[in-house]
Amino acid sequence: MPHDHPHPHNKPLSDVELRVKALESILTEKKLIDPDAIDLIVDTYETKIGPRNGARVVAKAWSDPSYKDRLLSDATAAIGELGFSGVQGEDMVVVENTDDVHNIVVCTLCSCYPWPTLGLPPVWYKAAPYRAKVVKDPRGVLEEFGVNLPEETEIRVWDSNAELRYLVLPKRPQGTDGMSEAELAEIVTRDAMIGTDVLAAH
Amino acid sequence: MNGIHDLGGMDGLGPVNPAKHEPCFKEEWERRMFGLFVSCFAGGHYNVDEFRHAIERMDPAHYLETSYYEHWLQSLETLLTEKGVVTQEELDQRKKHIAMEDV
Incomplete structure (x- = not known):
């Protein structure tokens, strides 16, 4: 299991955070999504549109x-x-x-x-x-x-x-x-x- | 069809509280959730009507208690498990695993 997103360990992940991470991790493993594409999509809506x-x-x-x-x-x-x-x-x-x-x-x-x-x-x-x-x-x-x-x-x-x-x-x-x-x-x-x-x- | 999502005209839900400035996404998980929705939609796993309907099928109290992107998460989990793309067991196990690593 990759653990490559560093985050401050001062409070445990919430249930919602865990569910989103689980979903993204499984879909990535099944090659149904590309995490880099998600970054690009998010950036488009945050900064361009x-x-x-x-x-x-x-x-x-x-x-x-x-x-x-x-x-x-x-x-x-x-x-x-x-x-x-x-x-x-x-x-x-x-x-x-x-x-x-x-x-x-x-x-x-x-x-x-x-x-x-x-x-x-x-x-x-x-x-x-x-x-x-x-x-x-x-x-x-x-x-x-x-x-x-x-x-x-x-x-x-x-x-x-x-x-x-x-x-x-x-x-x-x-x-x-x-x-x-x-x-x-x-x-x-x-x-x-x-x-x-x-x-x-x- | 009637449902809790049909909010027009309902009383007693409190003030609108418009924020002057707010970020596009408040938390990192919302950002990932939005990207997951677009990616899975582009992957042809559901159409927008199915996605919205899965939100409308939420338990009414849960619908009112949870935030917008939690509705999206619930819908995505519902559709992907119903369609056999992932199983609830896979999701639960991965959640446990991630929680254990998060120490």
Whole structure:
């Protein structure tokens, strides 16, 4: 049995840690997986695929009206133009925030999320409280994120599923008229593209 | 089908507690778990619907008590043993062995 992953021996491995190690060790032995490939996969999602991709989509939509039209009519193809296609982003819908409508995305059943544009979902998105509450009390949830919308704003909650993933096109903040597409991409937050953040004026 | 995973509208689950900044994976085992899921999926051992269904088959109390990547671990163990890729005995023995070496 190889013991080639040095770790500080100050507390014994937890049951969960042991189960994961056992599984990886047996699957490696059976040559069904390659531990080096796992390192590569993990690195890709930790460092290469993330919300900066989605921010570039949003910035382009703010800067280029014809791109925005394409994005709202066929998001999968428009996002594909920028190269952010792939697993867990096969069928995309982009919903636009306006003065009258604010959109929020959830996956009540599990954790469906557009990986190619936003990366892996945050813990709160996958956890029970958000999934349970946002469909019933979206304003209350938004308050937990420090967002207070006017009474008259309509809130639409979109429940993602295995086949279809949503991305929110946030409202372009005031005071950003002179900004380049690259500068705009810098101010777009992950939560704004989930709908739990509203971008502040600049 | 109804199940504990169908959480929409359920009351009393506490605050959302959004973290301002959090790492992609909190612990090393979560990192390995994610890679194992992708590798075994790429290896054709299950499809995503089977994987999700195996999570939905979890005991309801256990589902609510355990973290996200524990759900993944449970699902992977369930599917790989059901499909005969590994046996529960192999997993148990290897766990014991690793625990003994971890001193």
